[in-house]
Amino acid sequence: xxxxxxxxxxxxxxxxxxxxxxxxxxxxxxxxxxxxxxxxxxxxxxxxxxxxxxxxxxxxxxxxxxxxxxxxxxxxxxxxxxxxxxxxxxxxxxxxxxxxxxxxxxxxxxxxx
Numbered sequence: 001x002x003x004x005x006x007x008x009x010x011x012x013x014x015x016x017x018x019x020x021x022x023x024x025x026x027x028x029x030x031x032x033x034x035x036x037x038x039x040x041x042x043x044x045x046x047x048x049x050x051x052x053x054x055x056x057x058x059x060x061x062x063x064x065x066x067x068x069x070x071x072x073x074x075x076x077x078x079x080x081x082x083x084x085x086x087x088x089x090x091x092x093x094x095x096x097x098x099x100x101x102x103x104x105x106x107x108x109x110x111x112x113x
Contacts, residue, residue, distance in 0.1 A: 003069045003090070007041045009062040010054055010097075042066060045093050055099040063096040 002025075007016045012034065027035045044050055045066040055062040068091045070076055080087045105112045 001069050002042075002066060004065075004067040005038070005042060005045075006065040006067075007038070007062075008064075009056040009059045010041045010044075010064060011037045011056060011062075013037060013041070014056065044097060045095050047095075050095070050097040052097070052099055052101055054097050059099060061096050061098045063094065065092060065094045067092045 001022070002020050004020065005016075005018045007013050009015075016038075018038075027038060029035055040048075040054065041064045044054065045064040068076075069089065070087070070091050076091065077087050080091075103112055104110075
């Protein structure tokens with residue numbers, strides 16, 4: 001279960017921390033209130049393709065952190081164990097998006113920022 005979402009410098013959001021309680025969480029608001037920004041940020045944390053347009057204007061990078069509480073028998077624990085990743089009671093996914101695109105370095109054979 002998602003327990004916390006932290007957003008820094010994404011689109012119009014400077015800093016936002018949301019703690020989710022057990023049960024149903026509903027995001028409501030008028031058109032233009034920012035619901036889609038929250039969902040885009042969450043998707044970024046989950047591995048969606050990032051884009052420089054997500055980064056708030058005037059900063060070098062934006063970042064999103066999603067924390068999940070995993071029950072002992074959750075299937076994600078088996079995946080973590082199979083990949084030799086230590087698992088505690090909480091799984092934290094953090095993703096940073098730079099404001100400038102990475103460039104391919106043919107000498108190194110990688111994208112560099």
